Amino acid sequence: MVSSEHRDWLYVAIPIYFVMLAGSAAWAYKRMERMNHEGVSDKLSSHYLGGRSFGPLLTAGTVFASLFSGYTVVGIPNEAYKLGWYAIRWMPTTALIAFGYYGTGLRLRRASMVMTSVIYLAAQVIALKGTFNSMFEIEADANWPVILIMSLILVFEWVGGLSSVAFTDSIQGLIMLISFIILPIVIKANFGGWSDLDPETYPKPSFYETPSADQQWKFWQFSMINFSFFTLPHFLQRTYAAKDLVSLKCAYSVVVVGPWITMFVGIYIGTVGVQMLDGADVASPFASILEEVMNLGGFSKFIAVIAFTASLAAIMSTADSLIIAVSQLVTVEVLYPMVKTKSPNTLAWMGRFVSFMAVLVALLVGILWKSGISDLGAIQFPITMQAVPAFLFALFATNKSTDVHPWCMAASAWIAIAYVFGIYFGYLSNHEDPAPIDAGVTGVTIQVVSLVLLESARRVIFPDPYEAETTKPLHTSDTKDEPQLLYPNRPAFDIPCTKRFGDRPLTPKDLWQMMEGVHEPITNVYFVAFMLFSVSLVTPLVPAGIPTSSTEDAVVVNGLPWWAFKALLLCIVPYAMSLYAVLRMPNKFPSLAEDSVLEQPGLIIDPDLVDMSNEEMGRRGSYDEPNTMASQRRSSIRKSLQGLGMVGSHEMRHSSRHLPSNDSVKHLHKLVQDDETESSHFDQRNDEVAVLYKDTDITA
Template identity: 45%
Template sequence: MEQNCKTDMLTGHYLGGRSFGPLLIAGTIFASIFSGYTVIGVPNESYRRGFYGFRWLTSSPYINYGFICTGVRLRKASLVRNYSTSVDFITDRFRSQLLRYTILAIQVMGSIIYVAAQVNALQSTFNSMFGIPIASAWPVICIFTIILAFEWAGGLAAVAMSDSIQGLVMVVSFCCIPFVILKNYGGWHNLDPITYAKPEFYQTPSKEDQWSFWQFSLINVCFFSLPHLVRAIERFLAAMMILTIRHLEDATIVRSPRPFFSKVGPWLASLPGVFIGTVGVQMLYDAGVENPPSPFTAIIEQLLSWGGFPEVVGIIALTASLAAIMSTADSLIIAISQLITVEVIWPLKPDASQSQLTWLARGSSFVAVVIALVTGILWKSGVSALTAINFPVVMQAVPAYINGLYGSTETQRLHPWSLAMGASAGIIYTFSFFFGYIFHNTEAKPVDTGITGVLLNVFVSVLAEFLVFDRSKFMQLVTRKKIKSDDDEKSPSIPVQTPVWDVPNTKRFGESNLTVSLLNAMMEGFPEPIRSPAYNAMFLLSVSIITPLIAEGQPVISEATNEWVSLPPTVLGIPWWFFKQILLSILPYAALLKIIWDMPNEYPFNEEKIDSSGMDPALLELTAQEMNFRSSYDAPNESIARRRSTLSSKLEAIGISKSQLDNAKTLREEHALEYIPKEQRLSSIIKQEAIEASGVAVKDESKEPQEMLQLKNFQPQ
């Protein structure tokens, strides 16, 4: 891409030249979300905690709902404002270095913890797989060296392609393993609660487990703020539509039926994991294996011992387990490297060449891998504990994104220092509460540090806003009147202004500031479910419905005889309450499918309104060619600046002023739109200039019929 002048070096390395299609995007997102914890962690958790592992499947709708609610708006802002990192939106929206680097620290910290979890999972799996002592670190070091080489050599392009292959291997193995076990050993319907090795799995979950189940589903909304997934939002609509096929027939886009991998994925990955873990309990018990360090590996070893096709599936499954861990690790590593390079190194060395920055980027990848390796190797409490601290950390960035993305007026945007204080308080609380109370405390109450941490985060942000940075909001809340005394510098109605050193460079985003009105104008005509109280209430209600809210510990197992007082009711061999939760979980998935089905294939471009009422030049999207070249750290994009300036001139020429644009005043009658040829209308000019900016060859007008040239040169009287 660099040799063909299709991208600069950094954009090519970190964003693959923004050239991925929906299949490749779907593959890399699938492999990144359904990570090593899905392949190994869900079976292992189900082996140790039974059908409680089902929580990973039920939380997936809220992961995707978070993506949809924030992703469509972040993607549109990225197309208009030319974002390249997950922090660019925060920088552009709030114009504060303090908040910018607070969110950056949260995302880097969460990503390194996530990589450390992959290190821990890879070490236990690989070593168990090949009979190497669990404490031995050299295999995982060698594997991460390979991952680092992939990232150094090919950047995101290599990562995305390898992710897609790894995701395919994982899907194939997880589709085959349950059928192999069912054929050669038996399934849930063959298990007998009386002779089952862990009969307590058939009991209803404890109150603590039910409370943790609900909180876990809720906190997974924060997935969208993981930096390796925020980068995918750059091509978000293609990813959510996954395999939308468009046919051009008579210049009309026809939408064909869409397979939704993002919704089918959990059923292909998480539910088989619960099956493998719970049936594996009896398999290993019958084989005389007790408390294996990696239950998943021990279960697959049983498949290998059966020979034939089960052995082939077992080999694929072992490969898939390694591939899944590697796919998440490489996505995280390149995300960390991009954040550090673009947000820290490049501002410190603005005159560095692209080649120098790329080598510095590789150095940052190396440092991130070393930190993650040391953390993961020294961590002895397993992957679950790392996951338990990772999501609460990442959750502390969510309030800043939500506050910046949505709001009816600009006054509802909190002061950036208020948000920075809230996020800092949330992070301090998260680590203190987790390691001071929950970690290694068997008597700890089921309190999710992420949920309580984000509540503290919001409380501190609002309190700082009311008492320090913008006291007029508190006065308005108390008096319910808008204070109008902006001329008085000492008036509490004037928000505290940030000092000069806190203002970042923002020329690369465009000449205008990113306001809530500009964001709303970008999304005009596009359905956003987060703005629907019905959808939000429905998803919150479904979190509670899917949670098994039932009497705990039923039916009872006698402590004296260790036998059932009454046999547990089952459906198709599984506990009745688990079967009920499977059926109830279909509801949010169906609602999510409906939301995605109703989403347009592209952002609206209302030609009729543009031709009659004009278009704010600040809303013009950059082409892929324009986004792929960044000459320096904060250089404005000359191509889009020229196109926006041209549009402003054309609007002035036809008499559409900025105030009329702001008021959305229709000027159809004044400009006699019906007498203007389509080729000379504003919408056609905008499209043509976008084509030219994309570098696409323009048709030679000298070869067109004379009638067409006359039509294009026609001027309305």
């Protein structure tokens, strides 16, 4: 709680911050209107994806603020204050979050062409309520401040869509970055740091003890569970909203480096804060630590005010990201198939209604939930983990032998979710001394076993799910009225609308073909194995409770217990691997504009897998209309390739290939290169192939 003599600065800082957010929303609204007016993007794409135009700084800023949320700023220092260096568990788990995000991001980006989120949003409501009420000495149970703030966040999202969210995220991320760089320096200069701690005088000497066997087991499970963060919708939105791969690489780099600036600092603040507060039992250790810093006055007080503002900003940044992600997911995947509305503008308004409902549900859960934010996370993280198998099987199945029927995926996921709720509420949450079981890790194990059994049974009963791939050509005109499915004979309610994506379904073979020539670390089994091993190695596998009654035998390194110092050193390995993997990623996907691609022997080009241009992705008269612009261009590309002797049609995929003549290659290359210098539109004649290649990558 901030004392009255220090609260005057907050009365200035917080309103300034809200004015900045309002200005960001106004800017985002004008940006959306300009994109719609200029025909760059339709209402739906501009609202939910920012017109797919986020550059490196905006992409990195919004990803940073979305990942390093209110729990990073407030929760980790509080956890470190209460649990000591055991809070280091956040470092290896964030390494896996980064791995999951950059490991799947490129493939999701190439292929793009909810309940856990609502629970996560409710967690932000709890954090927001506790932080704001504590700041201004408002009664702890008072709900009106959080209702007012969530309403403002909702209005900002309504007005400016994802552009507003991303820009405010960047502001919030900058505030957090400044405070978490300078605050530990101020603490070190005035109160001492880790190297000044003495186990004999430290208020909580038990923190120097090695963790118990149960704690070590929970430490490892916690390290594994948050790999699932890449499946959260607000992270997926950023993958699709980035302008190009350079922007995504900047975001991935921030995710890899960010934990050392935020979570590492949070652990430092919490453990040094024990010395600052003499181990006092306080409701909000982070607020009490900042209060001590504010007592120093001058520049230190200014930084503490910035840190208070950062805590509020971090919670709000995650909340607004979750609101728009839930809105898009429910609107597009649930409401649209039910009502079949045609206008993207109508869908956008439906999305605003969904946003309102998401905020309402989150407020109810956040206000009525009495067990605290940690317990809410204890159920949210395990549920999120149950999305991982579906993502991995869908993205990385190599052929029909490793692909899985969607009904088997859904059934196994529901089995696992039922287990998670059952084990948590039936045992873990109400047992005084439960076994060290993580509902998410055990749940995903149950899900994989169920998936294997269900898919094996299905293949016996309904063999050969790939009938559609071996029947008549899927891109011919007589098949366009009926969707072609990998798994036919499905009821009408389970047939997705695919007209806006193309004339045939995306198979695992197609997806791997699109990714040829692209470095993907998650497809390297040795890289994955060593990443998991290096993260697991951070777990302090040591005899429990040493020292148990005295500190005479304690080994201390720069003020840290030896096992904590060792864990931090070992954390460097997975982060270094991640940084190396991110730097190796391409700045763009392979295209025919590159000599190295054109000169490949036996070149295979499938026009049906040609990337859509930004103009084709961003302009739609209705949500599910066929993409005529892309279909016409791909048809022209097919005819041109056949004329050049470069077979590219789907029905001839398995026929023999030959390398076209040098003249043909040069001619095709010239068409691409010449077009890169021209300004033209897609409404010209289809046989003008040079025009039709504009802003387009063609996979080989």
